[in-house]
Amino acid sequence: MPAFNPNAQRMLISGNEALALSMLHCNVQVAAGYPGTPSSEILENYSEIGGFAQWCPNEKVAAEVALGAAFGHARSVVTMKHVGLNVASDTLYTATYTGVQGGMVWIVADDPGQGSSQNEQDTRNHAKASVCPMFEPSNSQDAYDMLRLAFKTSERFNIPVILRMTTRVDHSKSIVIPAQDRLDALVPDFVRDIPARVMVPGYAKPAGRRLRAKMETLEKWNVEEGPNVIEMRSPDLGIITAGICYHHVREASPEASTLKLGMTYPLPMETIRKFAGSVKRLVVIEENDPWLAENLRAAGIPVESKYDPIFRFGEMDVNRIKRILAGDKSPDPVPVKGKAPALCEGCPHRSSFAVLKELDCIVSGDIGCYTLAALPPFSSMDMMVDMGAAIGMGIGLRQVLPREQAKRVVSVIGDSTFVHSGITGLVQMAYNKPETGHVVIILDNSITAMTGQQEHPGTGRKLDHSPTYKLDYGEIAKACGIPNVVVVNPVKDTDGLKKAVQEALAKDELTLIIAKSPCILALKSILAWEKANKEMLEKETQK
Amino acid sequence: MKTVNVKFAGLGGTGVLKASDVLAELTFELGYDVKKAEVHGMSQRGGSIASDVRFGESVDSPMIPDGESDYLVVFAKDQIPVNEAYLKKGGILLTPKDIDISKLPSEKTLNVAMLGKLSTYFDFPVVQWQTALKKLFAEKFHEGNEKAFFIGRGEK
Numbered sequence: 001m002p003a004f005n006p007n008a009q010r011m012l013i014s015g016n017e018a019l020a021l022s023m024l025h026c027n028v029q030v031a032a033g034y035p036g037t038p039s040s041e042i043l044e045n046y047s048e049i050g051g052f053a054q055w056c057p058n059e060k061v062a063a064e065v066a067l068g069a070a071f072g073h074a075r076s077v078v079t080m081k082h083v084g085l086n087v088a089s090d091t092l093y094t095a096t097y098t099g100v101q102g103g104m105v106w107i108v109a110d111d112p113g114q115g116s117s118q119n120e121q122d123t124r125n126h127a128k129a130s131v132c133p134m135f136e137p138s139n140s141q142d143a144y145d146m147l148r149l150a151f152k153t154s155e156r157f158n159i160p161v162i163l164r165m166t167t168r169v170d171h172s173k174s175i176v177i178p179a180q181d182r183l184d185a186l187v188p189d190f191v192r193d194i195p196a197r198v199m200v201p202g203y204a205k206p207a208g209r210r211l212r213a214k215m216e217t218l219e220k221w222n223v224e225e226g227p228n229v230i231e232m233r234s235p236d237l238g239i240i241t242a243g244i245c246y247h248h249v250r251e252a253s254p255e256a257s258t259l260k261l262g263m264t265y266p267l268p269m270e271t272i273r274k275f276a277g278s279v280k281r282l283v284v285i286e287e288n289d290p291w292l293a294e295n296l297r298a299a300g301i302p303v304e305s306k307y308d309p310i311f312r313f314g315e316m317d318v319n320r321i322k323r324i325l326a327g328d329k330s331p332d333p334v335p336v337k338g339k340a341p342a343l344c345e346g347c348p349h350r351s352s353f354a355v356l357k358e359l360d361c362i363v364s365g366d367i368g369c370y371t372l373a374a375l376p377p378f379s380s381m382d383m384m385v386d387m388g389a390a391i392g393m394g395i396g397l398r399q400v401l402p403r404e405q406a407k408r409v410v411s412v413i414g415d416s417t418f419v420h421s422g423i424t425g426l427v428q429m430a431y432n433k434p435e436t437g438h439v440v441i442i443l444d445n446s447i448t449a450m451t452g453q454q455e456h457p458g459t460g461r462k463l464d465h466s467p468t469y470k471l472d473y474g475e476i477a478k479a480c481g482i483p484n485v486v487v488v489n490p491v492k493d494t495d496g497l498k499k500a501v502q503e504a505l506a507k508d509e510l511t512l513i514i515a516k517s518p519c520i521l522a523l524k525s526i527l528a529w530e531k532a533n534k535e536m537l538e539k540e541t542q543k
Numbered sequence: 544m545k546t547v548n549v550k551f552a553g554l555g556g557t558g559v560l561k562a563s564d565v566l567a568e569l570t571f572e573l574g575y576d577v578k579k580a581e582v583h584g585m586s587q588r589g590g591s592i593a594s595d596v597r598f599g600e601s602v603d604s605p606m607i608p609d610g611e612s613d614y615l616v617v618f619a620k621d622q623i624p625v626n627e628a629y630l631k632k633g634g635i636l637l638t639p640k641d642i643d644i645s646k647l648p649s650e651k652t653l654n655v656a657m658l659g660k661l662s663t664y665f666d667f668p669v670v671q672w673q674t675a676l677k678k679l680f681a682e683k684f685h686e687g688n689e690k691a692f693f694i695g696r697g698e699k
Contacts, residue, residue: 012571012579115582139578139605172605173567173579244605251603318608333609338591338625339554372588 002048010177015169018140018176019107020045022147025178026103027185028077030054030069032062034420035451036081037116038170039109043079044454047464055448055455055463058387058420059084063091063106070100070160071197074188075151082110082123087387087421093130095160097207098197099214102186103154105147106132109165112287113315116450118367118386120313122289123164127265131211133218134162134265135227136243139174146262149227151183157214157221164264166287168244168315219266227262228271237325238279240272240292240303245285245316252321264292269299276301283325287316343372348517351490352412352443353378355498359505361410362401364394366422368414369450369519370443381412388413388421391429391440398434406436407505413440415473416448416456423476429510430481439504439511440482442473443490445519446526453522465529467537477512484511491517546599548607549661552626553618555589558654561679562616563594565658569675570598573667578605591625614664616657637661642695652691659695669696 004013006021013021019042023031031053033043043053056062059080066076080088085108092106108126111117127134135150137143143165150161195203222228234255241249242261249258259275261267276282283304284293289312293305306312307329311320320332343350353373356363357380365371365381366389374381383393394411401409413422422442429438448454455461460470474485484507486500497515504511518526549566553559560581567579581594595607612629616637623638630636642656655676662672676688693699 012567012577167582168580168605171581173577174602174605175571175576248604248606251608317606318604333628336625336628338622339589341555341588341590344588369588 002045006049010175012173013140013176014041014171014173015137015140015143015165016041016171017045018144019147019163019165020049020051021176021178022144023077024049024051026148026151026183027075029074029186029188030066030076031079032056032065032076033079034059034062034084035416035448035454036084036109037451038111038167039079039081039084039107039165040451040454041170042107043463053463057457059088060091063088063095066104067091067095067100067160069188070102070104071098072188072190073102073186075103075155075183075186077105077107079107080109081117082108082121083117083119083386084108085123085126086121089126089130092126092132092160094199094204096131096211097199097204099158099211100154100160101158101191102188103151104160105150105154106160106162107147107165108162109167109170110288111167113167115167118384120288122291123162124264124291125289127162127164128295131215132160132162132265133157133215133263134164135262136164136264137169137262138243138246138260139169139172140176141174142262143169144176144178146227148179148183149262153218153221155186157218159211159214159218162265164243166244172244215266219268222263222266222268223270226268226271228268229258229260229262230271230275231258231260232278233257235279237281237283238275239283239285240275240296241285242292243287245287245321248316248318248321249285252318253325261292267292267295267299269301272296272299272301276303285316285321285324288312340375341372342375343369343378344520346520348445348491348515348520349373349443351494351517352441352497352515353380355490355494355501356380356410356412358498359501360408361501361505362397362405362408364390364397364409364411366390366413366417367450368417368443368448369445370412370414386421387417388425390417391422391425394440395425395429395432395434395438398436398438399432403436406434409438410501410505411438411440413442414449415442415444415446415458416454418442418473419457419471423480426477426480426482426512433510435508437507437509437511439501439513441501441513441515444473444514444516445522446516447519447522449519449522453519453525459526461529461533465532467533473514474512482510482512484509485514486511487514487516489517490515544600546597546602547614548612549596549614549616550593550607550612550626550629551596551616551618552591552593552622553654554622555592557592557618558651559592559618560594562618562654562658563596564679565672565675566596566661567598568679569667569671570596572675573671575599576602578602580605591622593626614661616661618654618657635664646694646699648687648690652687655688655691656695659692660697661695662692663696
């Protein structure tokens with residue numbers, strides 16, 4: 001059952017729910033993604049209200065699926081968190097060259113304040129560097145409206161478009177009144193156009209020039225018809241802002257005149273100049289990087305902006321904006337520290353990390369719930385950088401460390417993360433085998449747990465939990481050239497896991513240990529999905 | 544009408560988000576402008592968690608600024624110091640101490656009992672609270688919730 005009624009005329013929904021609803025009303029034909037806070041609920045909601053959504057092994061594959069669909073004159077969406085765009089950026093940076101024939105929107109969710117992320121990168125830099133038009137909604141209604149506008153823009157200018165969300169827009173609820181009309185469904189059809197879509201240098205060079213020319217047209221369009229709103233109040237203070245910051249600004253300084261930018265790349269410089277000329281004091285309010293401020297200054301528009309040594313970190317809020325406007329450069333008040341998250345009671349990772357701690361392993365770790373093992377009482381993860389990095393970093397350590405240290409190195413990676421970016425690590429491990437061998441442990445809790453229990457290719461179920469082919473990690477390892485594969489339940493047979501790790505560390509060989517035991521939070525759901533799928537299969541075979 | 548700010552706080556898994564959803568749904572149905580903010584992700588693994596509900600004629604930011612909460616509803620005693628700075632001077636702090644926990648049908652219903660206590664500060668019809676609770680919880684919880692709600696109100 002969906003979390004909201006998609007047929008209501010007025011609803012209180014999150015930004016992610018608003019996007020799902022807008023996708024339905026825009027007749028999006030293909031929606032693909034990889035889960036990542038704060039973006040995960042978009043596809044889940046879309047599937048629940050009847051849309052076709054799919055989890056992919058990683059963001060790059062998801063983007064390519066959506067791009068292919070858009071080459072085939074369909075309307076497609078790809079969703080990811082900000083760091084997911086690093087994985088998919090290879091696709092983005094040339095998809096802007098090729099352009100699209102249908103409509104393609106990249107929904108990318110930034111996480112200012114790092115509520116649940118390994119860094120605080122700002123997607124606006126990617127938009128400019130990849131030359132991709134970008135919209136920035138400020139609340140749920142904006143998210144609903146701007147997705148539609150993003151498709152209209154994509155289809156009119158034949159270009160992929162980024163819709164940049166942030167945690168507060170994704171996860172805050174506000175009121176949405178949906179449009180009465182729907183976008184007509186596109187009719188998929190392939191029309192051959194080799195020079196437009198095969199980016200060999202001979203075709204890519206003119207495509208790059210076409211892209212820049214397109215941006216000039218788009219900037220003009222943004223000035224004339226873009227979703228940018230000037231609200232004149234006091235002429236003494238004008239604030240240029242976008243996204244969630246607009247609402248903080250309205251509360252922090254109700255008297256200020258505002259220019260709320262809805263499309264932030266390419267920037268509507270003429271609109272901005274007009275606004276700049278109509279106020280005495282001009283301030284930019286933005287979260288994270290001084291992106292607007294730097295771009296405006298580069299265009300010769302002098303603006304005041306936040307004091308970056310303090311305010312480029314963390315989320316913007318009403319009190320911070322009051323301080324920025326007052327020129328207050330004193331440090332933020334230090335909040336009372338809350339209770340840190342921890343591995344759940346009964347979590348299978350607890351048993352696995354107890355073993356790794358006891359054996360004093362050097363643990364090259366990865367991204368997921370199990371990263372919490374870096375914190376006390378376990379303190380038994382030594383590094384975590386990006387998705388899939390556990391394996392490569394472990395191999396690098398093994399290649400340089402003195403033998404007695406190298407023999408303690410173990411790469412630890414979750415099941416969903418392994419499918420996302422770990423397989424190529426296994427290939428490398430066999431291809432350039434360290435002298436001391438290596439040990440990889442897949443912590444297989446049979447779900448993408450951290451982001452809220454999503455399916456992945458290793459669960460054998462699709463996004464909507466219906467059955468599909470189930471990836472076999474052991475077979476993959478064997479095909480990659482890993483001779484030793486051990487499957488062990490870390491909870492029921494903790495001694496077995498310990499013995500397996502000890503034996504693997506003692507050998508100068510390559511070993512994959514699959515520590516398999518389901519996520520304690522997901523167990524009930526997993527059993528219910530499996531039961532439903534079994535019953536469905538039985539019904540089908542009876543027919 | 545001035546915006547009313549209610550902050551719910553506790554630990555992951557104690558029903559903080561659900562409680563804030565109930566108040567947001569109720570005030571939305573009553574015709575107010577409503578905004579609600581929360582943080583997902585890491586904070587769900589037993590760590591500190593908080594959710595803001597703001598309602599009134601027109602609400603700007605979805606986040607309650609420090610020192611501007613009219614009500615601070617805390618589900619776990621040790622989370623009071625973490626969130627105290629949000630409460631405005633003269634604001635109302637509600638804690639599990641305000642509830643006769645021994646009467647509750649289960650520990651899990653504390654969040655609903657706290658909503659019952661909160662409800663005594665507003666003129667909203669009790670039946671509207673009940674409707675919102677029913678809408679946001681599965682049917683098997685309705686009976687226990689109703690009990691907990693009235694225990695929270697001090698009426699049972």
